[in-house]
Amino acid sequence: MIILCPDCGSAQRLPSLAPLHRAVCHRCGAELARSGTPRVQALLAATVTALLLYFPANFLPTLIVDYNGQMRESIIATGASALWDQGYWTLATGVFLLTVVMPMVWLCSLFAILVIMAGGRHPAWLGPLMRVCQTCRPWAMPEIMLLGGFVAYSRAEAMATTSIGVGGWSYLFYAAAVLAIDLLHDRHALWERVMPTPPITQPVGAFACHTCRYPIEPDCAETARRCICPRCRGTTGARKEDAFNQVAALVATAAILYIPANLLPVMTVLSFGERTPNTILSGIGELWDEGAWPLAMIVFVASLAVPLLKLLGLSWCLAMILRRSGSQLVARTRLVRLISFIGRWSNIDVFTISILCVLANFGNLEQVEVDPGAMCFAAVVILTMIASHRFDIRMMWDAIDPEPEPRPVHDSVIL
Numbered sequence: 001m002i003i004l005c006p007d008c009g010s011a012q013r014l015p016s017l018a019p020l021h022r023a024v025c026h027r028c029g030a031e032l033a034r035s036g037t038p039r040v041q042a043l044l045a046a047t048v049t050a051l052l053l054y055f056p057a058n059f060l061p062t063l064i065v066d067y068n069g070q071m072r073e074s075i076i077a078t079g080a081s082a083l084w085d086q087g088y089w090t091l092a093t094g095v096f097l098l099t100v101v102m103p104m105v106w107l108c109s110l111f112a113i114l115v116i117m118a119g120g121r122h123p124a125w126l127g128p129l130m131r132v133c134q135t136c137r138p139w140a141m142p143e144i145m146l147l148g149g150f151v152a153y154s155r156a157e158a159m160a161t162t163s164i165g166v167g168g169w170s171y172l173f174y175a176a177a178v179l180a181i182d183l184l185h186d187r188h189a190l191w192e193r194v195m196p197t198p199p200i201t202q203p204v205g206a207f208a209c210h211t212c213r214y215p216i217e218p219d220c221a222e223t224a225r226r227c228i229c230p231r232c233r234g235t236t237g238a239r240k241e242d243a244f245n246q247v248a249a250l251v252a253t254a255a256i257l258y259i260p261a262n263l264l265p266v267m268t269v270l271s272f273g274e275r276t277p278n279t280i281l282s283g284i285g286e287l288w289d290e291g292a293w294p295l296a297m298i299v300f301v302a303s304l305a306v307p308l309l310k311l312l313g314l315s316w317c318l319a320m321i322l323r324r325s326g327s328q329l330v331a332r333t334r335l336v337r338l339i340s341f342i343g344r345w346s347n348i349d350v351f352t353i354s355i356l357c358v359l360a361n362f363g364n365l366e367q368v369e370v371d372p373g374a375m376c377f378a379a380v381v382i383l384t385m386i387a388s389h390r391f392d393i394r395m396m397w398d399a400i401d402p403e404p405e406p407r408p409v410h411d412s413v414i415l
């Protein structure tokens, strides 16, 4: 069977796979297929577990601070209210969406898909529902909130006696269930259950859907090579529409905001009337001084190194597209995949601040206030995440794939 690589667009032969093997693209290394059938029952069990744990994890106290008899509790579902009360309503809405709404939409849609598949049914709306589920996944961040909670615990413990509540322990197991879902979730195999990938008859000019990888043949595509994908029912095209300009605008805006995000304080700690502004870097220094050096290193990588890598990496790829350069294509493709994968982890600091604002709320004695730097930092993370999702890797491969010239069909690599 001939299939198309979703990243570089190369047409290649896909043999039938032996158990525990996978096929990767011969030139860019993208995974094309893996052997085995989707583990629907195991995935359903993990999803039900995550859904059941969602409620105690989000609606019961995660961290409890005891400051000379005065107690404060942090609850994830209402945690963003402290940001709202301090006038940062955009930040509050963002934190609420990423930690409460998106995980619920993702888990409910995945649950519905798996129940339908387990029942052997294939309604017409299964594809669009899979599209919603897949789109929500990067924006549902329970595992990142868990790490933010660890950092908040470490910071709060330096101020007052801090303990982990029932919600905190539930959150730990909830995040573990989410990890199990990710390990069991074979997206390509599930798409095959929705609608099997047909063999391509005309590799020249064909392209794979951005969302579900369904091959669209040239005669199926309408004007400007755009059409509705038969499987996921989303609008798709040979290239993501206007991707270059959108990514360039997003990266430029994020690069400008990266400067105040690192120079301005993200929060101010008020202790006995004394104000101590904290930047991202000074927060890392405090974690290091408190002896929490593994967390300090994680926050350093997530909050400083990753945003910089995203900005420089995407700028380099955009510049190479402008120059129509064919050098380092595989390295650049891997870099964009890495940026898409790790970009969301930069939200750790934003989540930490949202928890600390609730916990350290003792008036002049001990108080954490949000500062404008946090808004700039959150904007950098979100803008670069959108940029990496909008980036179309195939734009880079256009440098060596002048269309519509016929391209040779290669064998995929079996691992």
Ligand SMILES: [Zn+2]
Binding pocket: 005, 006, 007, 008, 009, 010, 025, 026, 027, 028, 029, 030
């Ligand atoms: Zn490829």
Ligand SMILES: [Zn+2]
Binding pocket: 209, 210, 211, 212, 213, 214, 229, 230, 231, 232, 233, 234, 236
């Ligand atoms: Zn599709």
